[in-house]
Amino acid sequence: xxxxxxxxxxxxxxxxxxxxxxxxxxxxxxxxxxxxxxxxxxxxxxxxxxxxxxxxxxxxxxxxxxxxxxxxxxxxxxxxxxxxxxxxxxxxxxxxxxxxxxxxxxxxxxxxxxxxxxxxxxxxxxxxxxxxxxxxxxxxxxxxxxxxxxxxxxxxxxxxxxxxxxxxxxxxxxxxxxxxxxxxxxxxxxxxxxxxxxxxxxxxxxxxxxxxxxxxxxxxxxxxxxxxxxxxxxxxxxxxxxxxxxxxxxxxxxxxxxxxxxxxxxxxxxxxxxxxxxxxxxxxxxxxxxxxxxxxxxxxxxxxxxxxxxxxxxxxxxxxxxxxxxxxxxxxxxxxxxxxxxxxxxxxxxxxxxxxxxxxxxxxxxxxxxxxxxxxxxxxxxxxxxxxxxxxxxxxxxxxxxxxxxxxxxxxxxxxxxxxxxxxxxxxxxxxxxxxx
Amino acid sequence: xxxxxxxxxxxxxxxxxxxxxxxxxxxxxxxxxxxxxxxxxxxxxxxxxxxxxxxxxxxxxxxxxxxxxxxxxxxxxxxxxxxxxxxxxxxxxxxxxxxxxxxxxxxxxxxxxxxxxxxxxxxxxxxxxxxxxxxxxxxxxxxxxxxxxxxxxxxxxxxxxxxxxxxxxxxxxxxxxxxxxxxxxxxxxxxxxxxxxxxxxxxxxxxxxxxxxxxxxxxxxxxxxxxxxxxxxxxxxxxxxxxxxxxxxxxxxxxxxxxxxxxxxxxxxxxxxxxxxxxxxxxxxxxxxxxxxxxxxxxxxxxx
Numbered sequence: 001x002x003x004x005x006x007x008x009x010x011x012x013x014x015x016x017x018x019x020x021x022x023x024x025x026x027x028x029x030x031x032x033x034x035x036x037x038x039x040x041x042x043x044x045x046x047x048x049x050x051x052x053x054x055x056x057x058x059x060x061x062x063x064x065x066x067x068x069x070x071x072x073x074x075x076x077x078x079x080x081x082x083x084x085x086x087x088x089x090x091x092x093x094x095x096x097x098x099x100x101x102x103x104x105x106x107x108x109x110x111x112x113x114x115x116x117x118x119x120x121x122x123x124x125x126x127x128x129x130x131x132x133x134x135x136x137x138x139x140x141x142x143x144x145x146x147x148x149x150x151x152x153x154x155x156x157x158x159x160x161x162x163x164x165x166x167x168x169x170x171x172x173x174x175x176x177x178x179x180x181x182x183x184x185x186x187x188x189x190x191x192x193x194x195x196x197x198x199x200x201x202x203x204x205x206x207x208x209x210x211x212x213x214x215x216x217x218x219x220x221x222x223x224x225x226x227x228x229x230x231x232x233x234x235x236x237x238x239x240x241x242x243x244x245x246x247x248x249x250x251x252x253x254x255x256x257x258x259x260x261x262x263x264x265x266x267x268x269x270x271x272x273x274x275x276x277x278x279x280x281x282x283x284x285x286x287x288x289x290x291x292x293x294x295x296x297x298x299x300x301x302x303x304x305x306x307x308x309x310x311x312x313x314x315x316x317x318x319x320x321x322x323x324x325x326x327x328x329x330x331x332x333x334x335x336x337x338x339x340x341x342x343x344x345x346x347x348x349x350x351x352x353x354x355x356x357x358x359x360x361x362x363x364x365x366x367x368x369x370x371x372x373x374x375x376x377x378x379x380x381x382x383x384x385x386x387x388x389x390x391x392x393x394x395x396x397x398x399x400x401x402x403x404x405x406x407x408x409x410x411x412x413x414x415x416x417x418x419x420x421x422x423x424x425x426x427x428x429x430x431x432x433x434x435x436x437x
Numbered sequence: 438x439x440x441x442x443x444x445x446x447x448x449x450x451x452x453x454x455x456x457x458x459x460x461x462x463x464x465x466x467x468x469x470x471x472x473x474x475x476x477x478x479x480x481x482x483x484x485x486x487x488x489x490x491x492x493x494x495x496x497x498x499x500x501x502x503x504x505x506x507x508x509x510x511x512x513x514x515x516x517x518x519x520x521x522x523x524x525x526x527x528x529x530x531x532x533x534x535x536x537x538x539x540x541x542x543x544x545x546x547x548x549x550x551x552x553x554x555x556x557x558x559x560x561x562x563x564x565x566x567x568x569x570x571x572x573x574x575x576x577x578x579x580x581x582x583x584x585x586x587x588x589x590x591x592x593x594x595x596x597x598x599x600x601x602x603x604x605x606x607x608x609x610x611x612x613x614x615x616x617x618x619x620x621x622x623x624x625x626x627x628x629x630x631x632x633x634x635x636x637x638x639x640x641x642x643x644x645x646x647x648x649x650x651x652x653x654x655x656x657x658x659x660x661x662x663x664x665x666x667x668x669x670x671x672x673x674x675x676x677x678x679x680x681x682x683x684x685x686x687x688x689x690x691x692x693x694x695x696x697x698x699x700x701x702x703x704x705x706x707x708x709x710x711x712x713x714x715x716x717x718x719x720x721x722x723x724x725x726x727x728x729x730x731x732x733x734x735x736x737x738x739x740x741x
Contacts, residue, residue: 034445105479113478113485114703120489124496131500134602135507136569138579335597337571337579343602349497350605354490362486365478372479383453387446394443401736 003066005428007051008421014069015414018045021072022407029395030404037218039077039393041210046073077210080392084217085231087385088224092268094378095225099272100371103171107286108368110163113361119160119293120357122153127349134342137330146328150321154311157294161316164286171277175270178226179259185226185243185270188219189256195219196238197254203237223250228267244270282367289360290316296352304344305329444735451728458721465714468705475703484702491699498692501603505685508601508611512678515573515613518566519671522618522630525556525563526664529634533660536641537653543644550641557634561586564615574615583615590622590631603684611681613674618666630663 022043032038050065112118129149133142178184195216202209216239223229227244234240234253243250244266248257264275275281291314298311298319307329313319331338468474478485535541536549561584564574571579577597584593592615599612620629623636637656640648 033443108477108479111478114473114475114488114492120493124493127493128496128500131504131602135504136571138571331577333577333597335577335579335595337575337577337599338597339599343600343608346500346602347606349493349500350490354493358486358489361478361489362482365480365482365485368477368479369482383449387450390443390446390449391441394441394445396441396443398736399441401740405740 003051003053005425007066007068008424009418011048011067011069012414012417012421014048014071015417016411018043018070018072019407019411019414023404023411025075026400026403026407030397030400033395033397033400037214037221038395039079039210039214039217040395041075041077043072044074044076045070074208075210076208077213078393079213079217080389081233083385083389083392084220087382087389088221088229088231090378090381090385091221091224092226092228092271094375094382095227095268096272097371097374097378099269100276101368101375103167103272103276104282104364104368104371106167106170107164107283108364110160110167111361111364119153119156120354120361122149122156123297123354123357124349125149126153127346130342130346130348133328133330134339134346137339137342138336140325143325143328147321147323147325150310153297154313154320157290157297157316157319161287161290164283164290165317168277168281168283168287171273171283175273175277178270178273179262181259185223185250186256186258188223189241189243189251189258192216192219192223192239192241192251193254193256196251199237200253224268226268227262227270244268286360286364287316289356289363293353293357293360294319296356300348300351300353301345304341304348306332306341447731451724451731455721455724455728458717458724461717462714462721465710465717468710469707469714472705472707473703474705474710488699488703491695491702495692495695495699497605498688498695501605502685502688502692504601505603505681505688508603508609508681509678509685511568511573511599511601511611512674512681514566514568515611516671516674516678518563518573519613519667519674521563522560523664523667523671525560526630526660526667529553529556529637530657530660530664533637533652533657537649537657546641546649550638553634553638553641557631557638558586560619560630560634561590564619573612576612576614584619584631590620590624590635592616592619592621601681603681604688607684609677609680609684611677613670615670618663618670628659628662630660630667633659633663 022045025041025043029040048068048071051068052063052065054063113120115121126146126149129142129145133139133146136142180186195212199209199212199216202212220229220231220239220241223241223243230242232240232242236253238253239251240249240253241251243260244262246257246260246262246266248260250256250258250260262270262274264271264278264281266274276283278284294316295314298309298314301311302309305323305328308327309322310328311319312322330342331340467476475481475485475488532549532552536546541549564584565582566573572582572594573579574583575581575594577599578594579599581593584590594616596614596616598610600608600610602608616629618629619631620627622631623639626632633656637652637660640652640656643649
């Protein structure tokens, strides 16, 4: 079978087209080098269907196949879904640790320790005021001192208790806002469902929707900060997304199941918020411990101040001084110089209330320290996996420039081939046709 | 295949490194500025809790020191009152010896009796000595003078003890029960100082030979035994004062020890932090310089 005369032109043309498409892809990569969530793309080149040529060999009669050029079969994105899964797992851990750190640090600053204004200083000043009263039991000023130090201490306990309650309430509120009808979860889920639909349509049409896939992966990354995310890929190209410990998948095909109940086992930011504000969480345990401090304070002082209770209320939120300066009891007798009660109360320094409070500070400190450690570990792991992902999917400008040059040269060479073909045809048409004319 | 490195990775890593260096610097800077290595409990949870306890211990010691100082002033006031009473007693003894030598006429005796009455009033005044508005010899009835002015000699205070705390669980009684020295006057016949003084005055004026004779014998003996009791009481008050002094200086030592412990728990080691700070600064500068020169270049710079 003879070779079609114009085949060479077609072959050269395929080279021009393929080079142009490859250069376009390179341009797409370069322009998106800094786009978050972008995966680099390559034009997949493949040789065209060869032209069979029959009976070329005079000896064997065997034919051959002649190449007919190149074409771009598809544009693929370079992405490692295994790294994506790892990244999301660690991202949930980081979201959890960061939230823990933020909230616990807020609680820690509320304690304002060690300082000269925290509860420890005020407890100390309260005991010192009783010592002063023991030294001058009939002094009005010393009685006033005991009342004012006691009132200050009680007020600070009230405030601290309410500050911790506020931190807990804010955690609950934050959870409600993220999971609410206009929150991030629903927003991301809706977009994923929509992308699922579009991706499904594209894949049915035999196209690979790279940029839509990137967009969907980016939304999944965002969701993974909020809670643990598991993605199952369906054959039709849609992603089924399990979110935290929700009973139903958050997104299945084009359906969104939200709102759903989560627990603190959901992981991520939402799991941490639920854990912190739960009745068994860290913040509740601080409130309990503060109540124990207040209870021990009121209990031990009132047990010695037998005339009338010095403090009323046994929780940090309710404790307050219940006596007037004249009702402050210094002695078990009515004698103005007696100071046994004042001395006994002053000797409560370093007692149950002080010890419980110092223990609470150690607990708060080590909770924050653990959260900070977790955060920095998760951060390091997320960065490492993020780098691995970047290493696979990220755009390297050096690489793109190299590709650009090689495809540009390819384009130039194909154009030159076309010129040669043209000259050949010219020879055929212009010069061979003159014979006999 | 070696890892592909993209400019985004380099930028990200450089930024993270610069941030880490800056964080370290900020940490050292705040340690240097505040002088404290524990800024928040999370910096050192055990240390923070220990610092709180140590601070309270130091405050407690200040209270003990204040108690001891107050006790010292109290007992010094009491001691000086007691030595005044002792001087008065010695003067009465001189007068008594003078009156009992038999050469005095009734007018002289009456004059001596007048002086003894004056001295008795002085003794009662001394017993009514106050410290910071409190009667030091009234037991716990510190608002009541122990003896009324005039002829009534009954003790008005009680036997209550006044104590000062000078250490954890250590308290010292600082008041002296003066009624054991001065008693309740002649009416009670208790043989204490006021009884003795009133009796001496009575015997001086009586003109009865038996009573005049008693001046040199029973009265002198009683007075001597009262003065003996007074000396013992003075020694007791002095002992309490010196006990307080010892306690005060011991508290001071303990306070210094506790302050040292607190300092080593929460204070920054300035030399160490300064060295760390300069090396962090160097690391930060190096990170900045490296970042600036690495991220700048790409193949683009070399293509035409």
